[in-house]
Amino acid sequence: MNKKILYVDMDNVLVNFQSGIDSLPDEIKNHHQKKWAQKPKDEHGKIKENWDEIETIFSLMQPIEGAIESYNLLAEKFDTYILSTSPWENVSAASDKVAWVKKYLGGYVYKRLILSHHKNLNKGDFLIDDRKANGVDKFEGEHIHFATEKFPNWKVVTEYLLAKAE
Numbered sequence: 001m002n003k004k005i006l007y008v009d010m011d012n013v014l015v016n017f018q019s020g021i022d023s024l025p026d027e028i029k030n031h032h033q034k035k036w037a038q039k040p041k042d043e044h045g046k047i048k049e050n051w052d053e054i055e056t057i058f059s060l061m062q063p064i065e066g067a068i069e070s071y072n073l074l075a076e077k078f079d080t081y082i083l084s085t086s087p088w089e090n091v092s093a094a095s096d097k098v099a100w101v102k103k104y105l106g107g108y109v110y111k112r113l114i115l116s117h118h119k120n121l122n123k124g125d126f127l128i129d130d131r132k133a134n135g136v137d138k139f140e141g142e143h144i145h146f147a148t149e150k151f152p153n154w155k156v157v158t159e160y161l162l163a164k165a166e
Helices: 017-023 026-037 067-077 093-105 154-164
Strands: 005-008 079-084 113-115 126-129 142-145
Touching: 005 067, 067 079, 067 093, 067 154, 093 113, 126 154, 142 154
Parallel strands: 005 079, 005 126, 079 113, 126 142
Antiparallel strands: none
16 A cells, blocks of 8 residues: 655744744844844835744754654654755755754654755645745645644644545
8 A cells, every 4th residue: 555645844833943043042133133123124114034044043943742743653654754945045954954853753754854945846645834835835735734723733633634544
């Protein structure tokens, strides 16, 4: 029996992005906030904060509650890959993401990490992602829109997907 293919995003799906921001030293936060404040504001008058461009931020992040257990359970039933983007302006992002996968998921899982800004180019049955950017809106399989009313957390996502595994 061929397993269905499942892709799982990292940022704000497996990984709690805010925990990386919270772990940054105050001097680094202040430095970047001052730098961003000097740039033009967006059409809503807000400053664009590019936290994902800060080197090493991805190495500081913690897993989202239930993510590791759910990933491991789903990996038993699906042909599972991690499909994430890596910010162009952050030279450590890709290696930090590999290190995060090794640390929290162990084993060979890091060999199943795909970094792409065109997620729609990957063929599969399901993609768990909290956004529709980077080709998610064009993914041919089913988008499991994480952290929404329908799929608010890992418990709901896992139950939904286990019912579709066969």
